[in-house]
Amino acid sequence: MNLPDLRATPTPDADHTAERPAWQADRPVVLIVDDTPDNLAFLSDTLQAHGYAVLVALSGEDALKRLARVTPDVVLLDAMMPGMDGFETCRRLKQDEQHEHLPVIFMTALTETEHVVRGFRVGGIDYVTKPVRPEELCARIGAHVQRSRAQLYAQTALSLDARAAVIVGADATIRWQSQQAAQQIAAYCAAPPVAEPNEADTQAKLPLPLRNWFLTWIARGAQADATHEFTLGHVRRSASVTPTAESGEWIIILKESDDALHGDALAARFGLTAREAEVLLWVSRGKTNRDIGDILGMATRTVNKHLEHLFRKLHVETRAAAAATAIKALDRA
Incomplete structure (x- = not known):
């Protein structure tokens, strides 16, 4: 993200952000709020040199407008500004639930205890004194970014409960995974995910089948949630992806379905033959008789015969009722 030359005289209405999509610039984002252009330029150059993406605002009002469009990792906030000062700006941004846990670092030449205490009371997490030491x-x-992201991962993990979930970056690097996800990921490559041998980054990445699908989706613009499905033996696997609350990261939910186990469960529950159980399983997944015949390698009329037997054994009259009965039984299995 390239910041315009702030040494030129900017106006409060100028758009300095020119944000690129998060998947193109997966870097921690710092919003700098200062009414002095020279200070903005110095801080922006310093932070960009250390690998941060930078957004700027010349006033408290401008900062709140920025925050309505994008959530940075950290806000670097000048305490003393004309109009809405830093303390009031912080108080207002903390009223938004989305920014409740956003780290705010105050910049101030004021070192009196009352001002430091005031900064903490309105929601600040730290402060630095001017002149700032880069x-x-x-x-x-860096410390606050790491702590904030760890907190976000913890919150996301709690919200995902016991599901097989993975949080990944735009390069398919695994940033967090549940225990259930680790077990399912191993099945994609018959071993836990490992880093590429020639990569300096030693973080594990998604196994190749998932990685290729995910990176292709990213390359196409990541415009909508997507699902990937394939069958390995008698196990059907799926992976669905959706953005997290943190920009530049996505949640992948993994699911697996063992057709053999499900068929056995249906056969035992309703006294079905193996073939009848297979037909019922595919009926519960919305397949037509012709589809089921193709999948199981049997004639459509044979599928019809199995369905007649199923209806009698399940005490139902329609395939919709048969599907509902099967789904309920599998949910309880």
Whole structure:
């Protein structure tokens, strides 16, 4: 993300962000709020040199407008500004649930205890004094970014409960995974995911089948949620992807379905033959008689015969009722 030259005299209405899609620039984002263009330019150059993407705002009002469109990783906020000062800006942004846990670092020449306490009371998490020391500032920002993202992962993990879920970056790097997901991922490659041998980044990535599907989806613009399905032996696997609350990261939910186990469960529950159980399983998945015949390698009229027997054994009259009965039984299995 290239910031315009702020040493030129910008106006409060100028759009300095020119944001690129998060999947094109997967870097921590810092929003700098300062009414002095020279300060903005210095801080922007410093943070970009340390690998951060930078957004800027010349006032508290401008900062709140920015935050209505994008959520950064950290806000670097000048305490003393004309109009809406940093304390009021922080108080207002913290009223938004989306920004409740957003780390705010105050920049101030004020070192009196009352001002430091005021900053913490309105929701600030840290402060640095002017003139800002670049190395100290970057170290503080880095620590808060790491802590904030760890908290987001923890919240996401709780919301996902016991599902097989993976959080990945735009390069398919695994940033978090549930225990259930780790077990299912191993089945994609017969071993746990490993880093590429020639990569400096030692973080594990999705196994190739999932990685190729995910990266293709990213390359096409990641415009909508997507699902990937394939069959390995008698096990059907699927992976669905959707964005997380954190930009540049996605949640992949993994599911697996063992047709053999499900067929056995239906046969035992309703006293079916193996073939009848297979037909019922595919009926519960919305397949037509012709589809079922193709899948199981039998004539359509044979499928019809099996369905007649199924209806009698399940005490139903329609395939919709048979499907509902099967789905309910499998949910309880």
